[in-house]
Amino acid sequence: MGRLISAPSSTITSCSSQLQIPTCILDTTTNSVVDSLSRSYGGSVQESLKKLRHHSFIITDPHLPGHPIVYASEGFLHMTGYLTEEVMGRNPRFLQGPDTDRRSVLQIKDAVLEEKACDVVLLNYTKQGLPFSIVFHMAPVFSQKNGRLLYFVGAQKSLTESFSKQVQQFEANLSGLRKGPSALLGTKSWRDTMNGNLKGHLIPDSYLDYRCGGQRKKKMKIASTIVQLVIHELASCNELTNDSALRSGCIRENAESDLCHSLTLALARIQRSFVISNSKLPGMPVAYASDMFLDLTGYQRHEVIGRSCKFLQGQDTDDCAVQQIRDCCKEGKSCTVRILNYRKDGSPFWNLLHMAPVRDHTAKVVYYVGVQLQLGFPQAEVRQLSRDVSPAMLQLGVVGAVKVAVRSLQGHGLRRSLP
Template identity: 60%
Template sequence: MGRRICAPSPVPTSSSSQSVAESRVPSSSPTMLAPITQSVIESMSRSYDASVQQSLKKLRHHSFVITDPHLYGHPIVYASDGFLDMSGYLAEEVLGRNPKFLQGPDTDRQSVFQIRDSVCEGRACHVVLLNYTKQGWPFQIVLHMAPVFSQNDRRLLHFVGAQTPLCDCSTRLEKQAVQSAPTLLGRQNGPYAFLGQKGLLNTKNASRLPFSNGSYSGSQKKKKMKVALTVLQLVIHELTKSSELKSAEVLRSRYLSENAETALCSSLTLALTRIQQSFVISNPNFPGMPVVYASDMFLHLTGYQKDEVIGRNCKFLQGQNTDARVVQQIRDCIKAEKACTVQVLNYRKDGLPFWNLLHVAPVRDHTAKIAYFVGVQWELGSNCCQTSDIAPVMQQLGAVGAIKVAVRSLQGQGLRRSFGP
C-alpha cells in the first residue's frame, strides 16, 4: 500500500521534487474525512446475500469499486484490495466518497462527462482516464463501468467500475483475469455479456476504445481493455448471483413470517401478552427455527419492529464481537432439548451492543414433545461479569413457567393450526 504506480515521468531531483509532487495531488484531501455513514456500511447487505463479501474477496487482487447511485454523492461502498493497492489509499479513505477524488488537473473532462452521462442513463461505458494516486502520481487506466440490476424486480442496485492501469505493473493481475475469463464467458450467450438492463456489451468490438495518444501499442491497449472487461464481468457475475440469493432469502423469510403469524391462535397470543417480560418463542418444527412470537418488551429492548422479527432466526441479534463459544453452547442445549442460561453480547437494530442474560428453555406439549423454545432476555449492566443478583434469573424462570402454563392450558382446541396434510 502507498507505493507509487505507473508514474509517466521520472521523479524530479533537487528541492523542487516536493513542490512538483504536491502540485499533482488532487484538491480533495483525505486527511479530514467524515466518518463512514451507516447507509454506506449497509449498502451491500441491503441488496445482496451475506456470502457476497466472501465471493468478492476471491477477486481482491483485481482493481474495482462498487458505488451506490441511491446514496447522496454516489459514493463508493466497496473497494477491492487491488484498487487500494493501485491508488495508495486506505479503505477508510475511500468508502463513502465519490470516485472523482481520483481525478486531477490533467484528467480529461470529456471522459468524465462520458462517465456522468452513463450513470444518469443507467448504462455501461468504457473510457481511458487519467487518475492520481494518494501521493499525487498520475497513472492512466482503462475503466469499464456498468450498472447492476436486481434479478427480482429489475431495480438499479449499484455501479461497478473495473480499472486496469496502462502500464506493465499489473502483469500478474492481468494473467489472473484472463485465465478466469473462459469460466465466466462460457456462461454468456454468444459474444454479448449481460451487464445490466441497458448494458449489452459486444466483446468482439470492445477493443474500439478512445485511447489517448501515448506510447502504447495496439496489442497492449487491446490486452488492457480485455483485462478490465473481464474483471467487470467477474464482479457483476458474483453480484448477480448474490442478488438472486438475496431475493430467494427475502421470499423465504416472508413465507416464514406469514406462516409464523398464523402459527399461534389468538387465545394463546392473548395469554402471552399478559407476560411482562422480554422474550421470544421459536418453533423448532419450522425450517430455520423462526421466531413465532416476540413480546413488546423484546421489541423495545432491541429496537426492532414486529415484522422485522417474526419469521427470522434469533441469530440476527449476533454481531462481530459475539462469542462463538456461547452461541455454540446455546445450540448444543437446544439440540439436547435442555435449558441453559448464558451471558451473550447481542446487538440492537441501531448497531449498539448490549450484554444479554439469556435463558433458553424448551416448552413441551401434553405428550412431552417439544412444541416451542422460549428465550427470555435480561439486559445486564456494562460490568456484566460481576453480577450476582439472582432476581433476573428468578424472573426469567417465572416467565418460562407462565409460558408453559399458557401453552398447555390451550393445548386442546386451536393451539396450532395445521398447514398441509
C-alpha cells in the first residue's frame, strides 16, 4: 500500500496553484484541523496535553475529511522524525510502508468503523525511511454530554528500543563467553552450547519474555495507560463546552456519523421504511433514516437527521396517538399506532407506525426503531409489498433486523475474520 496518503497542509498549499484548489477551501481545511480540539475542549487543551509531551501519541478527528491527525505529541514527533507541520492534517497511514502487516492495518480500520478500541503490533517507518516496530493502542473518545464519538487517541510504544537494549546486553554476555573456554569449541559448537545448556544463564529473562510476547504485553499495557491519561486530560478540559458548536458544524454535514459506518452499511440493506432515533439525547433525534422513508415523506436525508420525528405531525394529527407514542418510549415498551402524518409538500397520509426499543448488552435502551407502513395502498401494491405477510410481521421483521445489526457490533459480528 502507498505510504503517502494525504499531504500536510504546507505541501497542499505549495501545490495549490498547480492543482487549482481554491484558497478558501485550503484555509477552511487547515483551520478545521488546527481548531478541531479547541472547538470541543476550549483553548486550554493544548497546554493540558503538553503535560504528556514525553509520551508518544496522536489524536485524530474522524469527522474531518481523511480522518486526519489534529494533535501530535513531542514524543511522537521524536519517534517518527517528523515536524509538527509535516504531520498535522495527514492520515496516520503515511507512516506505513512496504513491510507493514496488512492484517494489523485491517484491524485498525475495523476498530475505527465500529468505534472500538484495538491493540496491534505495527511496523511503521520514520521520515528517513527506517522501519521500527511499535505496539499501538487506539481508543475512541466520546462526548460526556451525549455519548457521541468525537476523536480517536492512538498511543505508540516502541518495541525496537527495548529489543536493541536486550540485544546489546545479550551480545555483551556472548563477548564474555567467547573469552572463556567455549571459544575453543569453534563457531558451530559454540552456538550449540549457547542455545543449549547455557541458554538460561546467558540470555536475560526479559529477552526471553520478549521472544514469548511478554514484552509486547508490557508495552501494550503502557500504551493503554497513555491513552487513558490523554482521555483524562481531555475530559478535564472545559467539559466539552463547545460540543454543541461542533455538532452543528462539520458533524451536521455528515450527521449519520452518530452511527458507526459498519452499522449504517448494515441498516442500508433493510429495504423498508424506518427511522432510528437516539434515545440518549433530548427529543430522541433521528440518527438514521432509510431510503424508503425518504421516498415516503419527500424529505432529503439532511433534513431528517438530527430532528425529532414530530416534524411529521400536522394540524389534524391525533394528540392521543402522539401521547401513546410518548408513553411507550418513556416506559421502554413497544407500540403500534395509526397516526396521520404529513409529507414535506404538506400532503397527509395515514401511517401505521410500529415503535420498538433496541437495547444494548446491558439491557439499556439505546435506540428506538420506528417502522412506517402507509395505509391506503392500492391492493395490487399491497400484495406485491407484503407477499401474503401481514403488516405486523413486516414491521417486526424490520425491528428484528435492526436489533441484529446493532448487537452484532457489540461483539465481533461485523469484524473481518483474520487468519
